[in-house]
Amino acid sequence: MSQLLEVNEATMRFGGLVALNAVSFSIGRGEVLAVIGPNGAGKSTLFNVVTGVYRPTSGHVRFDGIEITGHPSHQVVARGVGRTFQTSRLFSDLSVLDNVIIGMHTRTKTGVLGALFLPGASRREMAACVEKAELLLKASSGELFEQRHRPAGTLAQADRRRLEIARALASEPKLLLLDEPSVGMDEVETDALIADIRRLRTERPELSVILIEHDMRVVEAFPDHVMCVDYGSKIAEGDFATVKSDPRVQEAYLGKAAVHA
Amino acid sequence: MSTHTSAELPGLGQAAFVAVSIQLLSAAFLYLILKAEGGWQVIGLLALLGAGFYLIEKRPQIADVVTASFSRVPVVALITAVAVVLLFPFAVGNNTYVLHLLIVAQLYAVLALALNFQLGSANIPNFATGASYGIGAYVSALLAINFGLSFWLTLPAAAIAATLFGFLIGIPSMRTRDTYLALVTIAFGVVVQQLLNNFTWTGGPNGLVGIPAPSLFGHSFASPLVVFGWKLPSQANFYYLSALLVVVAIITAHRLHSSRIGLAWNALRADEIAARAQGINVAWFKVLAFAVDAFLAAFAGTIYAFYVSYISPDNFTFLVSVTIMTMVIVGGMDNIFGVIVGAFLLTILPEKLRAFSDYRLLFFGIVIIAFLMIRPQGLFPQRIRSYGESR
Numbered sequence: 037m038s039q040l041l042e043v044n045e046a047t048m049r050f051g052g053l054v055a056l057n058a059v060s061f062s063i064g065r066g067e068v069l070a071v072i073g074p075n076g077a078g079k080s081t082l083f084n085v086v087t088g089v090y091r092p093t094s095g096h097v098r099f100d101g102i103e104i105t106g107h108p109s110h111q112v113v114a115r116g117v118g119r120t121f122q123t124s125r126l127f128s129d130l131s132v133l134d135n136v137i138i139g140m141h142t143r144t145k146t147g148v149l150g151a152l153f154l155p156g157a158s159r160r161e162m163a164a165c166v167e168k169a170e171l172l173l174k175a176s177s178g179e180l181f182e183q184r185h186r187p188a189g190t191l192a193q194a195d196r197r198r199l200e201i202a203r204a205l206a207s208e209p210k211l212l213l214l215d216e217p218s219v220g221m222d223e224v225e226t227d228a229l230i231a232d233i234r235r236l237r238t239e240r241p242e243l244s245v246i247l248i249e250h251d252m253r254v255v256e257a258f259p260d261h262v263m264c265v266d267y268g269s270k271i272a273e274g275d276f277a278t279v280k281s282d283p284r285v286q287e288a289y290l291g292k293a294a295v296h297a
Numbered sequence: 298m299s300t301h302t303s304a305e306l307p308g309l310g311q312a313a314f315v316a317v318s319i320q321l322l323s324a325a326f327l328y329l330i331l332k333a334e335g336g337w338q339v340i341g342l343l344a345l346l347g348a349g350f351y352l353i354e355k356r357p358q359i360a361d362v363v364t365a366s367f368s369r370v371p372v373v374a375l376i377t378a379v380a381v382v383l384l385f386p387f388a389v390g391n392n393t394y395v396l397h398l399l400i401v402a403q404l405y406a407v408l409a410l411a412l413n414f415q416l417g418s419a420n421i422p423n424f425a426t427g428a429s430y431g432i433g434a435y436v437s438a439l440l441a442i443n444f445g446l447s448f449w450l451t452l453p454a455a456a457i458a459a460t461l462f463g464f465l466i467g468i469p470s471m472r473t474r475d476t477y478l479a480l481v482t483i484a485f486g487v488v489v490q491q492l493l494n495n496f497t498w499t500g501g502p503n504g505l506v507g508i509p510a511p512s513l514f515g516h517s518f519a520s521p522l523v524v525f526g527w528k529l530p531s532q533a534n535f536y537y538l539s540a541l542l543v544v545v546a547i548i549t550a551h552r553l554h555s556s557r558i559g560l561a562w563n564a565l566r567a568d569e570i571a572a573r574a575q576g577i578n579v580a581w582f583k584v585l586a587f588a589v590d591a592f593l594a595a596f597a598g599t600i601y602a603f604y605v606s607y608i609s610p611d612n613f614t615f616l617v618s619v620t621i622m623t624m625v626i627v628g629g630m631d632n633i634f635g636v637i638v639g640a641f642l643l644t645i646l647p648e649k650l651r652a653f654s655d656y657r658l659l660f661f662g663i664v665i666i667a668f669l670m671i672r673p674q675g676l677f678p679q680r681i682r683s684y685g686e687s688r
Contacts, residue, residue: 087574113576121574127567130560131681137557138564142576144557148585151556152549158556165557166684185681207576 038101040065040244041086041211046095048081048268055081057268058095063211068237068245068258072279073265074288079248080122082265083213086246087119088112100210114142118209120200122216122248128189132180132199135188136169137162139206169206175239176202176232194225198232205236211244212236218251230257264288307362312369317377319363324381328388330645331395339649350676382540386533396532398645400604403539404597406640409624410546410633411593414553415586416622417631417679418562422479423587424618425466426594428489431613432459433595434602435493438505441603448511448603456595462489463591467584474569486615493610504609511538511603518603535604542600543637546593550633553589555682562586563631616658623661627668628675635677 039062048056056078063069071079084090086097091106098104104112118139127135144161151158173181176198183191188199197217204212214233218226234257236243249255255262259276266288272279279285307315326342333339353360367374389395408426415421436458437451446454469481493499500506510519518534553559561582564572573579602608620643628639643664647657668675 089570089573108578109573110576110578113574119574121571125568125571125574127564127571129567129679130563133684134560134563134682138560138572138575138577141557141561141564146556146558148553148558148589151552151558155552158552162556162684185683187681203575 039063040067040100041246042096042098043082043086044096044098046082046085046092046097048078048085048090049093054268056085056092059265059268059270060095061263061270061273063244063246063261065210065244066237066241067261068233068247070247070249070255070258070262070276071265072249072252072255072262072285077265077288078268079265080215081268083119083215083246083248086112086213087117110142113207113209116208116210117213118204118207118211119213120197120204120215120217122219124193124196124200126188126191126196126199126203129187131185132173132188132191133166133169133184135199135203136172136206137165139203140165140168142207172202172206173199193220194228197221197229201232201236210242211246214245214247216248216250218249218254221251226251226253230254233258307366307369309370312366313373315363315366316370316374319366320374320377320381324385327641328385330649331389331398332392333649336650339646343646383537386529386536387527391530393530393532396530396536398648400532400535400539402641402644403536403543404601405621405624405644406543406637407539407546407597408594408621409628409636409640410543410550411590411597412621413550413625413631413633413636414562414589416625417629417636418554418559418566419583419586420566421470421583421586422475422622423466423482423590424479424615424622425482425486425489426590426621427613427615427617428486429459429462429591429594430598430601430617431489431493431608431610432462432591433598434608434613435499435505435598436595437599438508438602438608439499441508442505448599449513452596452599455599456592459591459595459598460588463588464584466591467587470583470587471580483615486618490610490614493613500609502610504607504611505602506607508602508606508608510606535600539597539600539604542596545596547633547637549589549593554631554633558582558585619658619661623665626665626675629677629679630675631679632675632677635675638676 042062044060045058046056046060047054047058059078059082061069071082073079081090085092088104088107088109088111096103096105099112099115099117102115104115127138130138144165146158146161170181170184173184177195180195180198180202183195188196191199201214201217218229221229230253233245233247237245247254247258255276262274262276262279263270264272264279264282264285266284271284271288272282326346330339330342333342385399386396389399408430411429412423412426415423433455437448437455440446440451440454441448466482466485470478473481494502510517512518518538519531521531522529522533561572561577564575564577565579565582569579601612624639624643625636626639627643628637629635643661647660
């Protein structure tokens with residue numbers, strides 16, 4: 037059983053700062069991994085190493101049986117890694133529909149010459165994209181679908197997050213990285229988020245998800261595989277109950293004094 | 298199917314009436330401003346234009362009705378446009394100065410459309426469009442003078458040479474961004490102009506003289522054009538040629554804009570990091586924008602060289618690049634129609650307002666500052682793509 041993603045002893049140094057210290061983990065097909073840890077622990081750096089934004093100082097990343105360490109982002113996406121960002125990074129002056137269509141960039145292939153000299157093929161490709169994007173939006177939420185011709189910048193917070201996920205799904209990923217999707221959400225919105233991720237898993241049983249989260253309610257909802265990172269090192273891994281009761285995790289979150297009090 | 302356009306569609310007859318009359322009015326306006334003599338007439342016409350935009354700004358429904366009408370009867374609109382363009386020289390008559398202005402305006406429209414791929418679609422500040430324009434002009438002129446190549450053969454040769462130049466400037470653009478990229482392109486533009494000035498085989502500061510006029514089916518473009526007994530001055534040949542180039546540029550712009558290439562450019566304009574996360578090879582798409590810009594600019598350069606038959610480095614200065622950039626900003630970033638309007642306005646106005654002619658750079662500077670403060674989206678703002686059945 038080969039894992040979908042294997043990160044082996046990944047270390048990332050920025051000058052004297054060690055953002056990631058020999059972190060190893062893996063995730064299988066159709067699994068959900070929740071990554072927790074205090075602010076600045078290195079969770080987002082981990083995502084950036086996996087997606088090729090950073091080249092790790094040392095260590096290896098294997099995805100789907102292929103070594104992708106240090107491959108440029110656009111190639112990693114083409115292999116099947118989709119991601120969202122902690123602070124929403126939508127193309128705010130483009131329509132909701134265009135945002136999703138741009139997500140299909142790696143699944144379409146018209147080049148400059150094709151666009152100029154085979155306009156029919158280019159138009160059919162776009163028409164197919166529109167159709168697929170509308171399906172994705174409909175599946176995401178009817179409300180978002182209704183707003184598909186509006187600029188993405190005008191959406192409400194919950195719809196932005198849904199659109200980010202729909203855009204990431206448009207690249208037909210095998211692995212979806214969600215960077216703190218619940219940030220800035222109230223309880224109702226967080227519940228909706230949990231429901232969204234659950235629905236995603238039933239619709240796409242093969243899709244693996246790595247979730248960076250601060251909100252323990254979200255982590256609790258996906259308790260099978262949790263990993264805690266602090267000061268760039270992995271300090272605990274296991275199911276949610278195990279990780280939660282680990283003294284080092286409690287220390288990282290609550291401070292030494294609180295644990296020993 | 299699409300719900301974003303105005304709810305009530307205009308009827309066929311009404312749409313045709315609106316589309317035709319808007320185009321005829323615009324043609325009449327262009328005619329008047331070309332014929333206007335003295336600053337007051339021009340200022341009066343500008344005031345009229347300003348009032349028009351003010352009205353549209355206050356009542357956006359007007360713009361909706363107009364665009365809906367055009368997309369309702371595309372064939373009628375197209376036929377009217379073709380007729381207006383074809384018949385315009387007949388209305389102008391023997392006024393060669395007006396024809397000259399129109400040719401220059403059309404070439405600038407092509408240049409502005411070329412730059413629009415970068416500045417408008419991808420937000421890459423390129424101050425070297427003038428250099429690509431010059432390279433196109435020089436390559437074709439040199440080929441024609443030294444090797445006797447015909448205009449029609451120099452056209453693709455110049456385009457290929459300029460495209461290679463575009464790739465060359467594109468390379469540093471992979472590593473630099475924003476302000477630094479702007480500086481790199483300025484440097485490239487200056488280098489090209491200095492080289493043209495200092496090489497002996499480019500004629501140095503004296504430039505190249507005696508570029509032969511093109512001919513087509515035995516008709517020399519230097520001789521008057523006779524159509525059904527109507528005699529048009531020789532400039533009419535180049536008017537139609539540059540009009541054809543504008544059409545090519547519009548088709549190019551439209552096809553790229555509505556393909557995944559245009560979307561990728563828009564994505565990297567909005568957010569480079571997010572674009573990368575969608576699998577867009579950002580560096581490659583930037584270089585591509587430079588190449589397409591240079592390709593179109595070279596066509597304009599070739600026609601210019603054969604039209605005036607004499608070129609010198611002074612025709613392709615930094616000021617030319619600034620002018621083109623102003624046209625894109627004034628007309629409207631990423632709006633094909635707007636960019637063309639910007640090119641026409643900013644070609645004709647400085648010519649008409651002779652008082653400003655010594656202060657051209659100042660004039661463009663003030664126009665840019667004014668627009669960036671009052672109307673940063675330009676006269677015709679970028680539109681959200683629509684994927685209706687009409688396209």
